[in-house]
Amino acid sequence: MSAFVNPLAPRRPRAAEAVARIREWLRGRLALADGTVIVVNEVACAEPGCPDLETVIGLLSSSAASRTFKISKPIAAVTTADLERMVNGEAAA
Amino acid sequence: MIWPLRKARTQDRASAESASEPAAIPVFLLTGFLGAGKTTLLNRILADPRFADSAVVINEFGAVSVDHDLVRAGPAQVTVTSSGCLCCTVSSDLRGALFALQEERAKGLGTAFARVIVETTGLADPAPVVAGLIPGTLPAFGLRDHVVARRFRLARVIAAFDCEHGAGPLEHHFECWKQLAFADDIVLTKGDRAPAAPWKAEIAALNPSARLHESMAPDFDLAALLEASSYDAATKPEDVAGWLALEALAQKAPSAAPLPGPSSAPITAAVAMAGPSASRHGGIATLSLIQDGPVDRTAFSTFLQMLAAAPRGSGELLRVKGLVAYRDAPDRPEIIHMVQHALCPARPLDGWPSDDRRSRLVVIGRDLREEPLRKLFDVTRR
Secondary structure, three states, rough: OOOOOOOOOOOOOOOHHHHHHHHHHHHHHOOOOOOEEEEEEEOOOOOOOOOOOOEEEEEEEEOOOEEEEEEOOHHHHHOOHHHHHHHHHHHHH | OOOHHHHHHHHHHHHHOOOOOOOOEEEEEEOOOOOOHHHHHHHHHHHHHOOOEEEEEEEEEEEEHHHHHHHOOOOOOEEEEEEEEEHHHHHHHHHHHHHHHHHHHOOOOOOOOEEEEEEEEOOOOOOHHHHOOOOOOOOOOOOHHHHHHHHHHEEEEEEEEEEEOOOOHHHHOHHHHHHHHHOOOOEEEEEOOOOOOOHHHHHEEEEOEEEEEOOOOOOOOOHHHOOOOOOOOHHOOOOHHEEEEEEEEHHHHOOOEEEOOOOOOEEEHHHHOOOOOOOHHHHOEEEEEEEOOEEHHHHHHHHHHHHOOOOOOOOOOEEEEEEEEEEEEEEEEEEEEEEEOOEEEEEEEEOOOOOOOEEEEEEEEEEOOHHHHHHHHHHHHH
């Protein structure tokens, strides 16, 4: 991959970059059925003890059951380690 | 593509094409982050005789009403103020407001209107609001929601974007990006203070389907924003359809199985933000500062300057707005605006816009320290 960064290219919000990164990682890591849509959302949690912002990831499919995951941090702070734990947690469930 | 949306669009078209039904009233959603210029844009629309037959739903996020008094609706224009944030209470609040308008119309009460303009709060997540206005996307609760689905249709989503202060919200607030992504039209505002041109490529990259307008451009025509159409999520960036589907999933499966992953919380916790009672705006709060009478001009000016100069460590200031009268001119209040830490010139009014003659400010921010702000504001009454 080229290390060149075009300084004139349009910037994207940090969250948009993170969403693209999460989506790309999940596509590569999971064998998703055709037509599965990966949705990444950031929401506030009103429950005591929860962080202010959480990431909700949905794997939505018209041919299989849709699944939803939660990571207790903002989208921009989600790491590949978080995603790996999320995937492993699902496998263990 | 996600099936619930396709189904919803089909139902929408079918209902619109039904000859036996009166034409659905178009609803225009006016969104944009805190201080982006939504109310200014709305006031331009309402001042235009071509749109005098507009009903307006104004949404307030705060304990004290301010926005209602900042909108200059004409005597013939119907105005409804909804309380609470639309994205947190969409099922009950917006549908309730539209139903009330429809009831008035059906009974021949009030003024006839040809369209409804809904101004959201700057913190509103557009996903639940839009989902609530596309028939079939969210569950309908009772006759009220069915009537709203038949009598109203979402026409366009219009987002205002602040060319001067937009970088921070776009970078740090997810809602800002979502507001732009859902939009049919994006109006670049405050072009007199910061050039709009550098933003065009960035905005277009986020939402290639949106039409860009410059509010200060001589050829900017409000009619383009309010033209007859039906909102179509399929033409928006792919995230939009996904966010809407996630809203539908959240509303339809409130008691699903526990979530897998690093958190063991049940799915209701993850999606509760779509419910009617929870807040989507963790960490962001509003603080209402009220004086029953006029304030001291010098002390209030000092208060604003200190607010503008407050260091980051005292919380993230996002927006200040309000109406304030001074002791030397108690019948001529001024509209106060501050976007982030930038104080806008005050706009004096010829008189109070309503019976509420209290000097009042709404301060919106993240992790604000309430007590020092209150003490600082209290000085203005001396």
